[in-house]
Amino acid sequence: MFKLQKKRYYEFRISDMISFHLVIRSCRPNTILVFGVLAGFLLYLVVLDSLGLDPVRRATNDLIYNAHSQEHNLVNDTGSSEIKFGRPAFGRNYLVIFNVIPKTGSRSVNVAVNRHILHSTEKLHFHIIPDDALSNMSKFEDFIEKIPRPAYISGHAMFPDFEKIHPEVIYVNIIRDPVSRVISNYYFDIFGDDMDAAPHAGNTWPVNIEDCLKLTKDPCLDAIKYYQGVTLRQFCGMNERCRNVDRWTLRRAKQNALKYSLIGVTSEMDTTMKALEIILPDLLGGVYADFVQTQNAVRNSTITKNKRKPSAETIQLLREQMKLQYEFYDFIQVYFQDLKRRYRL
Ligand SMILES: *[C@@H]1O[C@H](CO)[C@@H](O)[C@H](O)[C@H]1NC(C)=O
Ligand SMILES: *[C@@H]1O[C@H](CO)[C@@H](O)[C@H](O)[C@H]1NC(C)=O
Numbered sequence: 001m002f003k004l005q006k007k008r009y010y011e012f013r014i015s016d017m018i019s020f021h022l023v024i025r026s027c028r029p030n031t032i033l034v035f036g037v038l039a040g041f042l043l044y045l046v047v048l049d050s051l052g053l054d055p056v057r058r059a060t061n062d063l064i065y066n067a068h069s070q071e072h073n074l075v076n077d078t079g080s081s082e083i084k085f086g087r088p089a090f091g092r093n094y095l096v097i098f099n100v101i102p103k104t105g106s107r108s109v110n111v112a113v114n115r116h117i118l119h120s121t122e123k124l125h126f127h128i129i130p131d132d133a134l135s136n137m138s139k140f141e142d143f144i145e146k147i148p149r150p151a152y153i154s155g156h157a158m159f160p161d162f163e164k165i166h167p168e169v170i171y172v173n174i175i176r177d178p179v180s181r182v183i184s185n186y187y188f189d190i191f192g193d194d195m196d197a198a199p200h201a202g203n204t205w206p207v208n209i210e211d212c213l214k215l216t217k218d219p220c221l222d223a224i225k226y227y228q229g230v231t232l233r234q235f236c237g238m239n240e241r242c243r244n245v246d247r248w249t250l251r252r253a254k255q256n257a258l259k260y261s262l263i264g265v266t267s268e269m270d271t272t273m274k275a276l277e278i279i280l281p282d283l284l285g286g287v288y289a290d291f292v293q294t295q296n297a298v299r300n301s302t303i304t305k306n307k308r309k310p311s312a313e314t315i316q317l318l319r320e321q322m323k324l325q326y327e328f329y330d331f332i333q334v335y336f337q338d339l340k341r342r343y344r345l
């Protein structure tokens with residue numbers, strides 16, 4: 001987005017130069033002085049912009065955001081008091097929490113963020129959330145107390161609700177088409193990928209998800225049931241009730257989703273990364289370029305091995321079992337597509 005916007009600035013300036021030139025030829029010295037001052041001011045803005053400090057850009061982003069939220073009556077069946085989705089967070093002193101849903105492309109994001117950190121002179125602490133904190137709120141709190149800010153932490157955690165006690169927390173996440181995610185998770189747990197070849201749970205399962213779905217009782221079926229619920233459970237949070245996936249869980253997941261600054265989608269990774277820059281301009285500005293540099297290598301080594309294309313019937317069957325998941329996916333899509341329009345991504 002910044003790239004696009006800068007480009008627009010340039011186009012704007014080049015056409016302006018031409019009209020400046022025409023006007024200057026036909027005007028008196030004090031008019032030239034006025035233009036000189038204007039040109040100086042433009043230069044000042046360009047310099048500020050290159051330092052990431054452009055007040056106009058900030059004000060514009062905020063204006064676009066506010067105008068848009070008012071003009072579009074976004075879905076609000078959640079009782080949530082403040083929607084953070086798509087709202088830029090300026091400054092650097094944040095704790096970014098990325099509670100990764102498995103098989104959604106998170107490694108592409110984390111590799112890009114790490115490259116960003118490597119090439120940055122300002123510190124951003126990257127941490128993996130420890131296993132024992134993933135679903136234990138008090139351990140999670142202990143963990144984040146110890147980390148200096150700014151920080152970016154990542155792991156398969158249940159949503160940790162710090163809305164009231166840690167205003168510096170920024171939530172980000174990525175979701176994927178529910179059936180594709182389940183299928184990917186199944187084959188990943190059997191075969192892994194180049195980056196993660198450790199033996200996974202699935203070494204005794206049918207190597208074809210269709211054969212598993214024909215069984216009536218098998219560990220592979222339990223695994224599929226688990227994958228089907230994982231997204232809603234993670235967005236629902238640490239509450240005991242979140243372990244059962246029902247309408248209550250869905251409702252809580254939607255409420256929490258609006259506390260995220262960004263939930264991207266796997267099928268639009270490129271846009272997701274551009275959006276990440278926009279919502280954290282001072283902390284992660286430029287991370288899209290890091291993503292472009294690293295994405296092919298990451299994608300090559302994180303393609304789940306031996307993944308088979310399932311039949312239309314299998315897709316239909318899984319889809320019918322995952323109505324709540326699709327309701328959530330569609331809910332997020334509304335916000336994500338809206339964010340894209342708002343920032344012209
Ligand atoms: C959503 O609805 C609730 C309850 O009607 C209301 O209190 C809240 O302000 C609304 N939130 C937004 C962002 O409009
Ligand atoms: C979470 O961890 C604390 C110790 O930090 C422990 O006392 C508590 O029982 C744990 N809670 C759950 C639900 O496991």
Ligand SMILES: *[C@@H]1O[C@H](CO)[C@@H](O)[C@H](O)[C@H]1NC(C)=O
Nearest residue numbers: 294295296297298299300301
């Ligand atoms: C990724 O794989 C493609 C196709 O196999 C190959 O053309 C490309 O060079 C690979 N890229 C990297 C960075 O490994």
